[in-house]
Amino acid sequence: MSGNCGNKSSSENQLRKYPLKLDKLPKLKFDDPKLDEYIASDEPVVIQGCKLVASTSKWNLDYLNKHMNGKYTVIVSHNHKFKYHDEKKMATSKVNFQPTTKRVKMPFSEFAEKVRNWKKGDERLYLQQVLDNSVGKEIVDDFLKFNWNWITDKQIKNNWGPLTSNLLLVSMEGNVTPCHYDEQQNFYAQVYGVKRIILFRPSEFKCLYPHPVHHPYDRQSQVDFDKPDYNRFPNFRNAQGYETYIHPGEVLYIPMYWFHHVESPLKEGPTISINFWYKAARTEQIVYPLKDYQKVAIMRNVEKMLGEALRDTNEIGPLLRTIADENYF
Numbered sequence: 138m139s140g141n142c143g144n145k146s147s148s149e150n151q152l153r154k155y156p157l158k159l160d161k162l163p164k165l166k167f168d169d170p171k172l173d174e175y176i177a178s179d180e181p182v183v184i185q186g187c188k189l190v191a192s193t194s195k196w197n198l199d200y201l202n203k204h205m206n207g208k209y210t211v212i213v214s215h216n217h218k219f220k221y222h223d224e225k226k227m228a229t230s231k232v233n234f235q236p237t238t239k240r241v242k243m244p245f246s247e248f249a250e251k252v253r254n255w256k257k258g259d260e261r262l263y264l265q266q267v268l269d270n271s272v273g274k275e276i277v278d279d280f281l282k283f284n285w286n287w288i289t290d291k292q293i294k295n296n297w298g299p300l301t302s303n304l305l306l307v308s309m310e311g312n313v314t315p316c317h318y319d320e321q322q323n324f325y326a327q328v329y330g331v332k333r334i335i336l337f338r339p340s341e342f343k344c345l346y347p348h349p350v351h352h353p354y355d356r357q358s359q360v361d362f363d364k365p366d367y368n369r370f371p372n373f374r375n376a377q378g379y380e381t382y383i384h385p386g387e388v389l390y391i392p393m394y395w396f397h398h399v400e401s402p403l404k405e406g407p408t409i410s411i412n413f414w415y416k417a418a419r420t421e422q423i424v425y426p427l428k429d430y431q432k433v434a435i436m437r438n439v440e441k442m443l444g445e446a447l448r449d450t451n452e453i454g455p456l457l458r459t460i461a462d463e464n465y466f
């Protein structure tokens with residue numbers, strides 16, 4: 138019996154447990170004057186009532202199945218984790234790398250069928266399709282009815298760059314997108330079902346051990362949250378994060394460089410989300426002290442520069458260690 142214990146919603150009971158101290162994220166109404174302060178200071182917040190994707194209130198798997206008649210990008214995994222790998226870096230990477238997921242094009246009807254008939258042991262599917270004109274006319278109409286005034290006002294107020302893409306995310310229950318960061322600002326809109334998101338500020342970098350920049354898993358944490366290897370990643374014990382459950386109609390602001398782990402609760406059925414990735418504002422005037430995300434950007438640039446200079450990316454670690462061990466204790 139998956140009864141409700143206490144005041145938690147059922148989805149909050151169907152959770153994978155992680156050895157993490159997690160604070161709650163604030164949830165603010167769209168017209169709360171404090172909201173703009175959170176966004177301006179790159180602090181995550183859940184926004185209620187902004188109606189960003191109100192035109193998707195009738196969306197579910199059947200509605201999408203009816204109006205999406207093309208073939209769409211579906212990620213296939215033989216476990217519940219969908220760790221994203223950069224295919225371009227696979228070609229140039231010097232490490233023997235085996236991806237744990239593959240990317241296929243599939244008719245929506247086939248995707249929906251496989252999700253409906255899924256049973257333990259089957260490979261898992263996660264539809265991750267850029268919203269473009271490959272979707273049906275009704276979907277385009279719903280897209281055009283997004284609250285573009287509201288989100289464009291936020292984009293301009295914060296000097297963000299252009300909207301780079303909207304990703305339509307249709308997940309099976311139980312799927313996990315492991316902990317990673319993106320270099321873009323993100324308004325993450327929940328359309329159908331409840332999603333759990335765990336976030337860490339960029340300064341938790343030392344506790345989350347992202348892969349090297351040249352690795353296909355660049356930006357992704359090396360730590361397996363299901364089975365952390367504390368010998369290799371001792372600081373993971375001290376990781377301090379935030380957690381929230383977003384419901385249909387709510388929008389989570391995920392600031393650029395903030396680590397996030399996203400999951401669809403077990404036994405709660407499929408979930409649908411749409412993200413809005415914006416290029417970050419250009420840094421006109423450097424202000425000291427630097428922000429924590431700027432230090433991550435600096436570390437990335439040092440790795441990239443050393444990769445150019447050394448050619449063999451396997452030499453980057455030893456050279457950095459020589460500098461650190463010899464000159465800076």
Ligand SMILES: O=C(O)C(=O)C[C@H](CCCc1ccccc1)C(=O)O
Pocket residue numbers: 221265306313314319323325397399400410412
């Ligand atoms: O919106 C975000 O930033 C998320 O991480 C949402 C996440 C899927 C993202 C898949 C992905 C990760 C990296 C590069 C390209 C695609 C989810 O909802 O499971």
Ligand SMILES: [Zn+2]
Pocket residue numbers: 317318319397
């Ligand atoms: Zn992401």
